[in-house]
Amino acid sequence: MGDFLAVDGIVKRFGGFTAxxxxxxxxxxxxxxxxxxxxxxxxxxxxxxxxxxxxxxRGRVLVAGRDISHLPPARRDYGIVFQNYALFPNLNVAENxxxxxxxxxxxxxxxxxxxxxxxxxxxxxxxxxxxxxGGQQQRVALARxxxxxxxxxxxxxxxxxxxxxxxxxxxxxxxxxxxxxxxxTIMVTHDQEEALSLADTVAVMDHGTLEQVGTPxxxxxxxxxxxxxxxxxRSNFPPVTVRLDGKVELAGQEILVPGSYPAGSGRLxxxxxxxxxxxxxxxxxxxxxxxxxEFLGPVRRxxxxxxxxxxxxxxxDLSAKDRGIEVGQRVPVxxxxxxxxxxxxxx
Amino acid sequence: xxxxxxxxxRLARGLAYAMAALLAIFLAWPLAEILVKALQGPDGQYLxxxxxxxxxxxxxxxxxxxxxLIVAGAATALVVPAALVFAFALTQSRxxxxxxxxxxxxxxxxxxxxxxxxxxxxxxxxxxxxKGWLHGHSIYGxxxxxxxxxxxxxxxxxxVLVTALGVADARLYEAAEVLGANPLRRFMTVTVPNIRYxxxxxxxxxxxxxxxxxxxxxxxxxxxxxxxxxxxxQVLGQQNFQKGAAVGLVLLLPAVLAFAAERWxxxxxxxxxxxxxxxxxxxxxxxxxGLLWGLCAAVCVxxxxxxxxxxxxxxxxxxxxxxxxxxxxxxxxxxxxxGWLAFHNSLKLGALTALVGCAVVFAGAYLVxxxxxxxxxAALIQSLALTPMAVxxxxxxxxxxxxxxxxxxxxxxxxxTMAILVISTVVHFYTTAHLAIMTSLRQxxxxxxxxxxxxxxxxWTTCLRVTLPITLPVLLDVARFLFVSAMTTVSCVIFLYxxxxxxxxxxxxxxxxxxDTASAAAMATLIVASSLAITLACNGLGWLLNxxxxxxxxxxx
Numbered sequence: 050m051g052d053f054l055a056v057d058g059i060v061k062r063f064g065g066f067t068a069x070x071x072x073x074x075x076x077x078x079x080x081x082x083x084x085x086x087x088x089x090x091x092x093x094x095x096x097x098x099x100x101x102x103x104x105x106x107r108g109r110v111l112v113a114g115r116d117i118s119h120l121p122p123a124r125r126d127y128g129i130v131f132q133n134y135a136l137f138p139n140l141n142v143a144e145n146x147x148x149x150x151x152x153x154x155x156x157x158x159x160x161x162x163x164x165x166x167x168x169x170x171x172x173x174x175x176x177x178x179x180x181x182x183g184g185q186q187q188r189v190a191l192a193r194x195x196x197x198x199x200x201x202x203x204x205x206x207x208x209x210x211x212x213x214x215x216x217x218x219x220x221x222x223x224x225x226x227x228x229x230x231x232x233x234t235i236m237v238t239h240d241q242e243e244a245l246s247l248a249d250t251v252a253v254m255d256h257g258t259l260e261q262v263g264t265p266x267x268x269x270x271x272x273x274x275x276x277x278x279x280x281x282x283r284s285n286f287p288p289v290t291v292r293l294d295g296k297v298e299l300a301g302q303e304i305l306v307p308g309s310y311p312a313g314s315g316r317l318x319x320x321x322x323x324x325x326x327x328x329x330x331x332x333x334x335x336x337x338x339x340x341x342x343e344f345l346g347p348v349r350r351x352x353x354x355x356x357x358x359x360x361x362x363x364x365x366d367l368s369a370k371d372r373g374i375e376v377g378q379r380v381p382v383x384x385x386x387x388x389x390x391x392x393x394x395x396x
Numbered sequence: 397x398x399x400x401x402x403x404x405x406r407l408a409r410g411l412a413y414a415m416a417a418l419l420a421i422f423l424a425w426p427l428a429e430i431l432v433k434a435l436q437g438p439d440g441q442y443l444x445x446x447x448x449x450x451x452x453x454x455x456x457x458x459x460x461x462x463x464x465l466i467v468a469g470a471a472t473a474l475v476v477p478a479a480l481v482f483a484f485a486l487t488q489s490r491x492x493x494x495x496x497x498x499x500x501x502x503x504x505x506x507x508x509x510x511x512x513x514x515x516x517x518x519x520x521x522x523x524x525x526x527k528g529w530l531h532g533h534s535i536y537g538x539x540x541x542x543x544x545x546x547x548x549x550x551x552x553x554x555x556v557l558v559t560a561l562g563v564a565d566a567r568l569y570e571a572a573e574v575l576g577a578n579p580l581r582r583f584m585t586v587t588v589p590n591i592r593y594x595x596x597x598x599x600x601x602x603x604x605x606x607x608x609x610x611x612x613x614x615x616x617x618x619x620x621x622x623x624x625x626x627x628x629x630q631v632l633g634q635q636n637f638q639k640g641a642a643v644g645l646v647l648l649l650p651a652v653l654a655f656a657a658e659r660w661x662x663x664x665x666x667x668x669x670x671x672x673x674x675x676x677x678x679x680x681x682x683x684x685x686g687l688l689w690g691l692c693a694a695v696c697v698x699x700x701x702x703x704x705x706x707x708x709x710x711x712x713x714x715x716x717x718x719x720x721x722x723x724x725x726x727x728x729x730x731x732x733x734x735g736w737l738a739f740h741n742s743l744k745l746g747a748l749t750a751l752v753g754c755a756v757v758f759a760g761a762y763l764v765x766x767x768x769x770x771x772x773x774a775a776l777i778q779s780l781a782l783t784p785m786a787v788x789x790x791x792x793x794x795x796x797x798x799x800x801x802x803x804x805x806x807x808x809x810x811x812x813t814m815a816i817l818v819i820s821t822v823v824h825f826y827t828t829a830h831l832a833i834m835t836s837l838r839q840x841x842x843x844x845x846x847x848x849x850x851x852x853x854x855x856w857t858t859c860l861r862v863t864l865p866i867t868l869p870v871l872l873d874v875a876r877f878l879f880v881s882a883m884t885t886v887s888c889v890i891f892l893y894x895x896x897x898x899x900x901x902x903x904x905x906x907x908x909x910x911x912d913t914a915s916a917a918a919m920a921t922l923i924v925a926s927s928l929a930i931t932l933a934c935n936g937l938g939w940l941l942n943x944x945x946x947x948x949x950x951x952x953x
Binding site (some may be wrong): 101102104119121122123125127128129131133136137138139140141148149159178179193194197233238324 | 402404645841843844847849850851852854861862866945947950
């Protein structure tokens with residue numbers, strides 16, 4: 050099969066609370082997998098089970114075909130980085146990084162220098178964690194995890210504790226590191242921008258189940274469920290009705306939607322950047338009133354209310370070049386032709 | 397489905413079981429023996445609640461119970477308000493000399509509880525220097541007991557209340573002030589609710605300490621009988637173990653109730669001082685500060701007098717007639733009661749208690765907190781570790797006598813040795829040490845052990861290289877606490893010593909009993925001196941350690 054890591058039917062309960070309700074996952078060698086989801090969805094629990102820091106109630110974990118489900122952490126081959134770095138405060142950078150190395154002094158020193166160069170901290174061997182910035186500490190934690198050349202790298206929200214700018218910078222370094230080393234990596238995060246940017250594969254989780262596993266493009270453009278569509282990126286979900294003749298109606302007007310859907314009520318899915326103000330496509334055009342404008346730097350986010358159905362609110366992103374839109378104006382808003390529909394669950 | 401454990405983890409699990417067993421043998425077992433003995437008659441027959449009923453009907457025991465309650469209540473009423481004012485002065489005023497006041501307030505911790513009693517005798521006794529102040533009343537009796545216990549318990553009350561008052565959030569006071577509250581209203585609506593828990597805690601602690609102490613009553617109690625004395629007399633004097641056990645059981649009651657009450661109160665409280673709270677700094681006020689300074693000074697004079705009098709008297713030939721200085725009273729070889737052997741034994745006990753105690757308590761806390769210990773063993777260690785706080789030394793000593801003095805007991809040969817003194821003292825002060833070390837261990841990032849395991853290092857590597865260096869200051873503090881406690885304690889060891897293992901605190905008691913008050917004062921002075929020396933040594937060592945660790949303890953600039 051070529052899978053490096055396989056997770057089969059993992060179930061974990063804490064008392065009456067089900068943290069993981071049966072997880073099946075495959076990770077190829079060298080792949081960067083992101084576990085993405087809101088707090089409490091079980092992503093950290095899954096990571097800890099893979100690490101052997103928690104014990105699953107049911108299911109197996111296999112690495113390179115070997116069943117490691119019941120091995121203690123010391124017998125699994127991985128490095129781990131935590132959100133708050135967990136650096137040993139009384140050891141300096143070199144001692145922290147070399148902690149897992151059991152070779153002689155000279156080869157250890159050489160390996161530590163290698164790793165320091167890899168993470169861009171050469172020269173900081175003798176500093177103590179308290180003398181380093183957050184970004185530097187995280188890099189030491191990374192170097193320490195990689196020191197023993199593990200075949201698997203586990204990252205538990207490694208960038209959450211950092212400032213926004215440092216976070217973006219370190220994200221790029223992480224990506225570069227992965228490209229150079231090619232080590233199989235699993236990262237847990239609640240930040241979807243991070244997931245989309247870093248991962249080869251994103252696994253979106255909610256309430257202990259996998260909602261969707263796919264590439265970042267698939268997750269973003271082809272969400273499998275309303276949860277994924279809502280969680281990743283911003284979306285509009287105006288309510289629509291599917292008539293018995295198969296036509297889709299939004300606020301009393303017909304909307305062209307590819308594919309056929311059963312009669313009933315549903316939600317239209319479109320991203321703010323896909324909507325246009327002004328006639329671009331003659332079909333799928335509705336009149337709306339501009340309620341508010343939000344200046345966000347590169348884009349202006351416009352909030353619109355449909356004229357024929359004032360309770361329906363839409364969010365549209367305008368670039369700086371789209372001028373002339375003001376609050377209170379009556380504007381045409383056009384929907385793209387390749388829309389998705391999510392049917393409402395029959396209650 | 398359980399994970400396999402690596403070899404080093406299996407060792408840790410085994411050690412956890414061993415630790416739990418140790419605590420069960422040396423704590424749970426003696427306590428169980430007391431319960432059994434309390435329900436027996438003089439020939440070992442089962443009497444049910446007979447002994448306890450006697451407590452409520454025998455006039456002598458009823459009298460002792462009543463006196464105990466009155467004395468404990470009066471001492472609490474005297475100490476807690478004074479400690480509150482003192483703590484308030486230390487935390488929410490701008491008086492000068494706070495550090496000096498704090499040191500003097502805590503100085504009674506270095507003295508055996510017999511010392512203030514001896515000082516009271518010298519000051520207010522039959523040849524007392526200040527006898528006139530009593531206007532004909534006698535210091536021997538409830539008055540002496542209350543004053544002596546006030547000295548003994550003052551530092552405990554101050555410590556609790558300083559902690560309670562010290563977590564004042566400045567922003568609450570600012571909000572109250574802006575909304576128009578005057579100082580009194582601010583005190584009633586902001587300060588008092590915050591310290592409610594601390595106040596109750598202080599009252600419970602003082603009450604329990606007083607009711608279970610027998611060092612003060614035995615010297616200055618006169619004809620007044622209290623329960624603690626009664627237990628001592630029944631067991632050592634009349635050899636009536638069963639009655640002594642019954643009294644011991646009753647003495648257990650206030651401590652257990654206080655302990656339960658504290659835990660119940662503590663449950664309802666969230667942290668009142670959150671991470672975003674701002675520390676409170678009092679504004680200067682000449683009137684308030686002047687008054688407070690005067691009150692603190694008065695209290696400190698009293699405290700110093702209690703210590704200084706006994707120390708001075710040990711150097712004076714014959715108080716108050718021949719006031720020339722002498723070292724004769726330190727010539728213990730010429731007195732009965734223990735002599736220099738007692739002092740050496742106490743030093744040995746102190747050192748061993750500190751070393752063994754630190755090692756054992758750290759091991760227990762570390763195994764529970766930082767290794768995958770089996771749940772049953774961990775729960776047992778945790779609950780047993782918190783129990784000694786609820787057991788007065790007197791009761792513990794009784795338990796050890798009943799338990800290990802029985803010839804049928806396989807550990808019988810421990811009885812009468814220094815070993816049993818060390819063990820009982822470590823158990824006696826276990827809880828405070830355990831809580832201090834637990835707190836320190838919990839402040840260390842829990843994920844470090846996970847990282848070390850992923851790097852395939854056994855837990856003892858991480859313990860030695862990372863955990864111990866970080867907790868060393870706390871361990872030093874615990875060692876100091878154990879040493880001083882071992883030097884000054886008398887309630888537990890009084891039942892367990894032999895002529896070979898006599899201790900300084902016991903010698904003080906014996907010499908005072910024999911009428912050698914001056915020599916008793918001399919021995920007490922030696923106890924204080926060595927406690928002080930150890931405290932200074934530990935502080936110095938701590939300062940040195942801190943300097944060396946500055947590189948990594950310092951937060952980034």
